[in-house]
Amino acid sequence: MPPLITQHDLENRIQDLLAAHDPGTTSRLDFLHARFDAGLAWLHYPPGLGGLGLPRGLQPAAEKAFAAAGAPDNEPQRIGIGLGMAAPTILGFGSDEQKQRWLRPLWCGEQVWCQLFSEPGAGSDLAALATRAVRDGEDWVVNGQKVWTSMAHEARWAILVARTDPDVPKHQGLTYFVLDMSAPGVEVRPLRQLTGEAEFNEVFLTDVRVPDSQRLGAVGEGWKVAQTTLMNERVAIGGGAAPRESGMIGVLASAWREQPEVRDPALHDRLLTLWVAAEAARLTAMRLSAQLAAGQPGPEGSAAKYAFASLNQQISSLELELLGEQGLRYDDWTMRRPETVSFVGRSPGYRYLRAKGNSIEGGTSEILLNIIAERVLGLPGEIRVDKDVAWKDLPR
């Protein structure tokens, strides 16, 4: 048993760090390095990897203390996929060497990560994916096409699932890798989305060499590793302890408070219904993050992400209705390449449109409901025609 660290100890450690590395005079990166090395980055990670093995529930208080001292943060909006998906997977399945190599620059925001999972033919049915990885000496040679890859244009590293054995049923022939996005043979093409900008991409992989030392988990265990990523992705999108009225509901509440002229008695009850729903989702997410020890989340993260998507859509839709004439306008359709993923940013029209992606990205709402129905409630699954057939024999 490691010695218990109390809330009081934690506050002292934060103050010590701030005293030794005055945010006013220390460079941003030096400060983040020092914070990571002091175990004050992600508190629930193990000592030596940026954490202190503490409950996740302590994180918001620590963030608050750092923010109050004017300390720089790691710009989580820029590195969401790294923080929310790659890191927990590396933590769960990486070797010591891999953890040492990737986690520190990931958390400090020096390296952006992206997720090379979905393919044109394999979205909800991720296990059907066709990108091939073939062993060649100490390397794997990867060929295939990925799609909807958010932030691939900014990324240094990618988490990748590829097929290493086409002769076994689809879930068994997959292996999980970390791919260097600057390696020869990686081509990233922007894919514009309905908001006008291109946050996501198509990624073409042609004879890309991935050293075996960048494999996460055993050969053929890719599905299991990917499950960890997906479960964490859902918590990252829908979970997390946040203050009251953060996110979409906060924007709507401010619009109502600050613009009396848009208040419509016919919409008042709907506003409050959504306010209650947002508060319920917030408390559920808070409870979830308190329940999660350092371990990996289960299907309950799917519920949080489902609720998040549905709320974001309803709230942003009501905002436009409320704004009336202003809701007929849009800020800018110019095609751009954003550096961050923002659900709430920009204009009301943007929020409405971007929220449509929330029920698709990270597992569609339909798939999340299937997970709750089958894995939580134990209801019989859909009839599966493809489970025991070798992947290469599946109809395509």
Next chain:
Amino acid sequence: MSEALLYSEPEEELRAAVADLLADRAAWASVLARTESAEPYDTELWKTLGGGIGVAGLLVPEELGGAGASLREAAVVAEELGKAVAPVPFLGSLTATALLLAARESGNGTAALADDLLRRIAAGEQTAAVAIPFSRSPDTTYRGRVSVTPWPPREDPHEARLTGRVTSVADALPADVLLVPADGSIYVVRAADAQRTPVTTLDMTQVLCDIEFDDAPGQILAIGYAPLAQALLSAAAVLASEQLGLAEQCLKTTVEYVKTRHQFGRAVGSYQGLKHRLAQLWVQIAQARAVARYAVSSSGDEQVIAVAVAQAHCSAVAVQAAEECVQMHGGIGFTWEHPAHLYLKRAKSASIALGSPARHRRRLAELVDLPAS
């Protein structure tokens, strides 16, 4: 009355003509490409529709060179335009025409001026638009920010000068003539005498502009806003049909897609989670059709109720259909390269246009005597 909820044979013929033209000239890819071009309106298409098929003069009496048709025919055209999210100033032109007709019948303005404009509209020589925010619902007593400047000596009692600003006006950009409500009367202003600035719109296929009047000469068309209210009522009735067409198209595209898209070795349309929602949408659309038909077939007090019902119902159905269309297409539905977003943007924008569903429900509360407290 129940017969009126169906389509007549001439209506179906008109539909077929419009549908053929749109299939030929308004494929979604060209509609999308146009949204980012210097010419957001398809003027050529509008010329053929307006002049060739006679859509511009649909409501104009035969003695003024129009087709002498009713809102029912206009609604059929709107359904087809909704299916194609076509970038033509149909609704704005229809609103202006309805206003001119109402002004002509009210008999308190200058019928000759209205007649003259209607004749030009029917002949395809001119396009008119009403200078009012697109979000304005028919029920409200309109109070705009354009006023009539006292302009003595007044040689001609029919002439005035207008100053002020109107925002988010639909279809005024290609218009030659603006019908401007100001200080309780409606004036005709040459579009060239006002300054029009296009705005960036959520619905990229619906161009809006802000209009600035700076001592612009105007001729009085009608005293009082009764013709304006009637025109907005007609427009709202026809918009419900556009929403119906849009919803139908979304359902059609989605059903086709879920039949062919396979995941887990099955067509995704075989999953009950999707299947039931699509079936429900079909039920909603069947109701939208009845409601929209009724709105363009009724008259008098009954029409006021019918339009409020149609707007409250069809707005919601169109938005739901477009949202489901995006969702059931998965990632591809979220991209610019797929038409789903054109429908989503039109549906959401149309739900705000001419009054949001909440406004129409509130209006209904008065009309059917269900007060809030």
